[in-house]
Amino acid sequence: MPERARKDEGGEFDIIRELFAPLSKGAEGAFNLADDVAQLASSDYVVTKDLMVEGVHFLKSEPLDLVARKLIRVNLSDLAAKGARPVGYFLGCVWPSAAKRQDVELFAKGLAADQELFRIRLYGGDTTKHKIAAGPLTLSATFFGQPPRQGIVRREGAAAGDDLYVTGTIGDAGLGIAALRKAEKFGAAEREVLVRRYQTPEPRLTLGGALPGLASAAIDVSDGLIADAGHLAEIAGLAIEINASGIPRSPAAQAWLSKQEDANTALGRLATFGDDYEILFAAPQARRRAVAMASNVSKTPVARIGLFARGKGVKLLSGDGSEIALYSRGYDHFRS
């Protein structure tokens, strides 16, 4: 287009060569990012794609290395919930037109750190700029991995009577956003923990690797515990009953909860915040010991929080068995 920027030294190609090509080192078939395609060797692959948009999935004020790490982790979380082993990814970045080289450098530094940690590599992608100076940084990643021998764990597959489990703790990321937005107040130590949980979620790859053959269904918690439980319930054609007090909470979330006027409303909020990136899974009751063993071996906390039953929908139950009303069921990008 006439107004397009023009090719020159220091531009898109240098950025790719200098900042991104090093991230493809060791990625066979990535051609050092110097071709238009990558070639993947013959294998089964599990593929997932997640977008992250400034102002929607992260705040403009967040450091770009952490944004990069989150992009990696939310995608790895999808693979973890399926029991897949991550291999690599393709990356698409649309930068604000005001973005500077050091922004891209910081972003690439974050990618490099998590690539090292999770032993994954960059295989290709595309980089461009918005026409607008502040045009929101928009990130798109397509991750691929190898499925487990026993086959991936699907969303569907839960049966009536199956237990519902979740890893880690729920609600921290939502409180972390509230802390960043100054919508809630926390002590410095708690604030740090909560914000870290929001900015750098921990994909549960080790526990995920133990789920095939054990779990009857699984999903990662991104939209919110209740909403994602709803996905499992709907596709199984069943209802889920969740015991609110059994939903695992971090000490920081517990401290927050103890200060809330209405405990049930607060429990409901924790269960609908989203961004937890824990694994929510179903398993037959006969496998309770096997689940406990998988939790031990993978050093990943797992809590049994509910039950699949005939019917439909997700019920969040308080200690006396009454249903807790929910203000929302989770996140939907397509409603306003």
Place this chain on the structure above:
Amino acid sequence: MPERARKDEGGEFDIIRELFAPLSKGAEGAFNLADDVAQLASSDYVVTKDLMVEGVHFLKSEPLDLVARKLIRVNLSDLAAKGARPVGYFLGCVWPSAAKRQDVELFAKGLAADQELFRIRLYGGDTTKHKIAAGPLTLSATFFGQPPRQGIVRREGAAAGDDLYVTGTIGDAGLGIAALRKAEKFGAAEREVLVRRYQTPEPRLTLGGALPGLASAAIDVSDGLIADAGHLAEIAGLAIEINASGIPRSPAAQAWLSKQEDANTALGRLATFGDDYEILFAAPQARRRAVAMASNVSKTPVARIGLFARGKGVKLLSGDGSEIALYSRGYDHFRS
């Protein structure tokens, strides 16, 4: 996040179920888009990823079915230049928050039309909205295909003395944008041809399929003929000399050219516009007859336009052998 839209009927999940899931019909391992991942059967794969951003790669005024078709075609063009056979794709869409369901419907209709035409399927993806009402529609697609038996045609591989060829005609898409922007005037028939060339480029899959074993290097022309020739030259460590008058032109481009004051400057513009999505490839001189045969069999016009030589850089030569000065070498998203 607190300001997030909330899950509800008629939202993101309905859009996926009603508009996108039908596009995955027959895509084995796509799970009807009802899981977080897709599973691809064991095979070699060639993968490419291209972004398209409103205001950068297409205009807000363009019909969304055509934008969808262009997204498919620019990615297929990458696969075509490598000799790969397209299979399917993953799609990421970030919509303006003001987008309506009928916008998504029109977009999906365009996808469906080209899926049918090119026999490809949707395997997965992600859909979200900008926080901003007019936030630019941002599209990201990851396409995969099967490599040719002889192996893909790489960017590198051209030797000194190799011929340089290009398919189709060059410069039409750039004139099409100029027509849309009213920067240049055309007759109604010419305008239609040029705009169509810009909006729905023709991926050269049939000719591309004949290139493995024939071409020594190939790239598709997206940044502009000169810029993309520059990529082939640089990676080969060679120079390229292009005969400007030999660059194939459509009747509409020829009519435009004949009205320009300085023919050489105008030829230079045609060669740097970009968005042509033709295949630019190198082949040894000994293969001229084989190239002509591939052109005949695939019913794809192929023109021999230049030569690889020792040295570096791309020279555009006029009829008398003098070098034509270029205002720009093509498109770079990372310069302003």
